[in-house]
Amino acid sequence: MIKIENLFKEFPLNKEQKKERNTSDKFASAVEDVSFNCNPGEVFSLLGPNGAGKTTILRMLSTVIQPSSGSIEICGIDAIKYPREARKKIGFLTGSTGLYARLSAHEIIDYFASLYNVPQALLKERKSYLFDLLGMNDFANKRIGKLSTGMKQKVSICRTMIHDPDVVIFDEPTSGLDVITAESIIQLIRDCRDQNKTVLFSSHIMGEVDLLCDRLAIIHQGKLKHHGTMEDFRAQMTGKSLTGEFINIVQS
Amino acid sequence: MIFKIFKKELKDTVRDRRTMLMMLVIPLLLFPVLINIVLGVSTSYADSAxxxxxxxxxxxxxxxxxxxxxxxxxxxxxxxxxxxxxxxxxxxxxxxxxxxxxxxxxxxxxxxxxxxxxxxxxxxxxxxxxxxxxxxxxxxxxxxxxxxxxxxxxxxxxxxxxxxIPFDVIYENTASDQQMLGELAGGFLPYIFIAFGFMGCMYPAIDLFTGEKERGTIETLLTTPVHRWKILVGKMLVVVLSGLMASFSALIGLFFSIQFLDMIPDPTLVSVITGMLTPSFIVKLFFLLLPLTVFFAGIMVPISVYTKTFKEAQSIIAPMNILVILPAMIGLFPGVELNIATACVPILNIVLTTKSLIAGNIDYFLLTITFLIMLIMAGTAVFISFRQFGKETNILN
The missing domain is CATH 3.40.190 (D-Maltodextrin-Binding Protein; domain 2)
Incomplete structure (x- = not known):
């Protein structure tokens, strides 16, 4: 599970940034006092417009960056004190595909599996399962540079899942993908829930959120604007649609 | 874990045509091609004159x-x-x-x-x-x-x-052929491997750090349970290896030219040069080149980590070539010799030590000082790289 409490993140401002923002402050706040938790067997969605602070929160969860204050717990591990231990439990899909263009899908998956110390037998099993699920067998030996965006995203997801993590974090996993590819990724997220994994994904596609989410949090300007179950969100809806409600919350 | 990262980065680098061109092809072919052209043109000019x-x-x-x-x-x-x-x-x-x-x-x-x-x-x-x-x-x-x-x-x-005629005068050269070679070519040789070592490090350094930031792959790598210093060392080893490969390729190209392209008409001198290539000479040269290349990598990595685009990194690192070449050129001046003072000047000490190595009159105390100074410089540069690589504002675009 993921548990974050009173999370703050400030970034230092350089001269140019101070000029742009017309401020003399040394730091800019990206995340302010955010707390929520995601449970195993649950799909949790982090929503927010561009620049809301979603990616910053996900990066802190994956321990790529450290929070200015607050606490993060991943499967009971203090992720700030023991980031490497926490990373073993996480599968993190970044916003970009983040793949090596000169390597093949096979080579990338093998490489990341080796970094997670995945035993050979498990690697074979996981590769077979994920390649079949994501329909990757046809292009697994091709170099990444020659693949389409959808194919690359499948490889990225496979890379994220290869070590069978307990916590899966997806940063806009279906962004820029065609419907068929997006559907296979949505199916994978459902499978993760069925396998009792903790799934956290950020998105701004309300249809996807409606389809998958058990609980959601809405972030705007680094602050938590809404946090609760999807059922509650639907029940208290004042707008005509989920998108309308999302806009209402963000603008309130 | 370092070896796993090194292996992957090496595979990735070897598949990059631009890096291979700078690392192997150009250094290997430059001298045979250049010497062939220069010899051909000068011979034809001399004949026609x-x-x-x-x-x-x-x-x-x-x-x-x-x-x-x-x-x-x-x-x-x-x-x-x-x-x-x-x-x-x-x-x-x-x-x-x-x-x-x-x-x-x-x-x-x-x-x-x-x-x-x-x-x-x-x-x-x-x-x-x-x-x-x-x-x-x-x-x-x-x-x-x-x-x-x-x-x-x-x-x-x-x-x-x-x-x-009151008397005949004979000016007798007491220097051996090897000493003469050390004086004439000793400065030129390190100049070559300094220039190519720097060039060989440049593209992999930019590609493995700035390039990864640009492509977003560094973030993916940092989410794995691998220590950051191990990632840094794994990548730096590839940069160092590329620099060494470029230097040695240039030297191989040069010796190939001497041996097969009739660059030096005097067969005695050719035999001195080929006889110089003993395992002991190559090992000593390697021990001089190793800290030098680590030093180059250590200079380039923090810059590559700090810069946001390939172009930005290239525009900062490429002109630094002049700063590196400058002390190397001082070593070419007559009268500049290896002593305690010059052994403490990075790059210049490498040029002068190589000169002495070729001439066969190396002072092992000064060789040790040179090696230690370069080791300190390399260590400092690696430490700075580590500090820069640890900064989250540097590693993410």
Whole structure:
């Protein structure tokens, strides 16, 4: 599970940034006092417009960056004190595909599996399962540079899942993908829930959120604007649609 | 874990055509190609200069004593065509300006009388010195005529030429061929591997750090349970290996050129050079190159980590080449020798130590100082790289 409490993140401002923002402050706040938790067997969605602070929160969860204050717990591990231990439990899909263009899908998956110390037998099993699920067998030996965006995203997801993590974090996993590819990724997220994994994904596609989410949090300007179950969100809806409600919350 | 990262990064780098070009192909082929072209061009120029029929304008008449002597010089000293101007100096000068003449011979109109009277006369050769071979041709013509006239005077004055020479002087070179080679080529050799080592490190450093930031792959890598320092070391090893490969490729290319392209006409010198390539020499050279390349990598990595785009990194690192070459060039100056002071100057110490290694007169105390200084520089640079790589504002775009 993921548990974050009173999370703050400030970034230092350089001269140019101070000029742009017309401020003399040394730091800019990206995340302010955010707390929520995601449970195993649950799909949790982090929503927010561009620049809301979603990616910053996900990066802190994956321990790529450290929070200015607050606490993060991943499967009971203090992720700030023991980031490497926490990373073993996480599968993190970044916003970009983040793949090596000169390597093949096979080579990338093998490489990341080796970094997670995945035993050979498990690697074979996981590769077979994920390649079949994501329909990757046809292009697994091709170099990444020659693949389409959808194919690359499948490889990225496979890379994220290869070590069978307990916590899966997806940063806009279906962004820029065609419907068929997006559907296979949505199916994978459902499978993760069925396998009792903790799934956290950020998105701004309300249809996807409606389809998958058990609980959601809405972030705007680094602050938590809404946090609760999807059922509650639907029940208290004042707008005509989920998108309308999302806009209402963000603008309130 | 470091080896896993190193292996993957090496595979990725080897598949990058641009890096391979800078790391192996250019250093390996540059010298054979360059030397072949230079030798070919200079030989053809020398041949054409020797066989060219020079048009020599003379101020006087073809019947003048000096002109006759000039005409009598055999063709084997270079073919020529003599054109007399019968005192028309203006036309003579204009024709030279219009490039109708290659050489002009001015002489005293009383030259024949002066020679007969055993007086000193004068002649002037005028030519465009930028033209290859003109000066040599004028000198050789003059020498032939002058020697003949001098011997005539010895005879007329009844002087034994040998009595005019108080003693013979022999300047004997006590330096061995290897020492000579160290002095002549010793500075040039490290200059090559410094330049290529730097170039060889540059592209992998930018690609493995700035490139990864640009492509977003660094973030993916940082989410794995691998220590950051291990990622840094794994990547740096590839940068260092690329620099070493580029340096050694350039040296292999150079030795190949010496061995097979007749770059050095003296076979003794060629055998000295090839004999120099002992395992001991190569090991010593490797131990000098290793900290140097680590130092280069250590300079480039923090810059690559800090910069946001490939272009930005390239625009900062590429001009640094001059800063690296500058101390290397100081080592080429005559009189600059390896001592405690110069052994403490990074890069310059490498040039001077290599020079001594080639000359075979290395002082092992100074070699150790050089190695330690470079080791300290490399260690400092790696430490700075580690600090920069640890900063989250640097590693994410």
């Amino acid at each position: 020797e066989s060219k029929v020079l048009k020599i304008g003379v101020i006087g008449d073809t019947s003048d004593y000096l002109v006759q002597k000039l005409a009598q010089i055999p063709e084997s000293f270079g073919p020529k065509k003599i054109i007399a101007y019968y005192g028309d100096s203006l036309k003579l000068q204009n024709d030279q300006k219009d490039e109708k003449l290659d050489l002009i011979l001015w002489y005293d109109s009383r030259l024949e009388t002066q020679l007969e009277a055993q007086e000193k006369s004068w002649i002037i050769w005028a030519f465009d010195k930028t033209n290859l071979g003109y000066a040599d041709r004028a000198k050789s013509y003059t020498q032939i005529i002058e020697t003949t006239e001098r011997f005539k005077r010895y005879e007329a004055l009844n002087i034994d030429e040998q009595k005019l």
